[in-house]
Amino acid sequence: MDKQKRKEIRKQLAEKELAEFRKGLPFDENIFPKLFDFLDIELNKNGCNHTTILTKTFLDKNKVSNTTDAIEWLADNGGYCDCEVLANIEDLFDYLNPPLLKPFQSNQIKKQKLNSLKTDFGFSIEKIPLPWTLTETISGNDKSYNFQFGKSNNCIINLASDFPITQLDNDKFWTDLGLKKLN
Numbered sequence: 022m023d024k025q026k027r028k029e030i031r032k033q034l035a036e037k038e039l040a041e042f043r044k045g046l047p048f049d050e051n052i053f054p055k056l057f058d059f060l061d062i063e064l065n066k067n068g069c070n071h072t073t074i075l076t077k078t079f080l081d082k083n084k085v086s087n088t089t090d091a092i093e094w095l096a097d098n099g100g101y102c103d104c105e106v107l108a109n110i111e112d113l114f115d116y117l118n119p120p121l122l123k124p125f126q127s128n129q130i131k132k133q134k135l136n137s138l139k140t141d142f143g144f145s146i147e148k149i150p151l152p153w154t155l156t157e158t159i160s161g162n163d164k165s166y167n168f169q170f171g172k173s174n175n176c177i178i179n180l181a182s183d184f185p186i187t188q189l190d191n192d193k194f195w196t197d198l199g200l201k202k203l204n
C-alpha cells in the first residue's frame with residue numbers, strides 16, 4: 022500500500038471517528054464552548070470543589086433537558102468535576118475551531134516555460150515563434166502568461182486574460198469601446 026493510500030485511509034478513519042463522537046454527544050455541540058467559557062470564569066473566581074455543581078448550573082440555565090446523561094457523558098470522558106471538565110473535555114472540541122488557513126505562500130507559485138499555449142479562455146498558439154519565450158505562472162487558481170522578446174531583453178508582454186471574448190460578434194460593444202478610448 023502506498024503512502025498516499027495510507028494517508029487517505031487514516032483521514033477516513035479520523036472522519037468516521039469524529040462523526041461518531043458528534044453523534045454520541047449528550048447535547049448540542051455548540052453549547053460546549055459556552056460551557057468551557059463559563060467554567061473558566063467561575064473556576065477562576067472560586068476554584069473547584071470537586072463536584073460538577075458549576076457544570077450542572079450551566080446546563081440548567083441553558084435548558085439542557087437530560088442533565089443526568091450529560092454529567093455521565095462528561096465523567097465517561099474524564100470530566101468528573103468542573104475543573105476536569107475544563108481540563109479534559111475542552112480539547113475534544115478543537116474540531117469546532119479548525120486552524121485558520123495558512124496565508125498564501127510564495128512556494129505555491131509555479132513557473133514554467135511553454136512551447137505552445139492553449140488557454141482555458143479560448144486563446145491558443147501552436148508554437149511560440151523565436152525569439153519569443155513564454156512563461157506560465159500559476160499561483161493558486163490564477164494563471165498568467167508572459168511573453169518575453171529575446172533573452173536579456175526587458176520587453177515582456179503580459180497576456181490579457183480578461184479579454185471580452187463573448188463580445189466578439191457584438192459590433193456595438195467594440196464601437197462603444199473605441200469611442201470611449203477616443204474621448
Ligand SMILES: [Zn+2]
Nearest residue numbers: 069071102104
Ligand atoms: Zn476539580
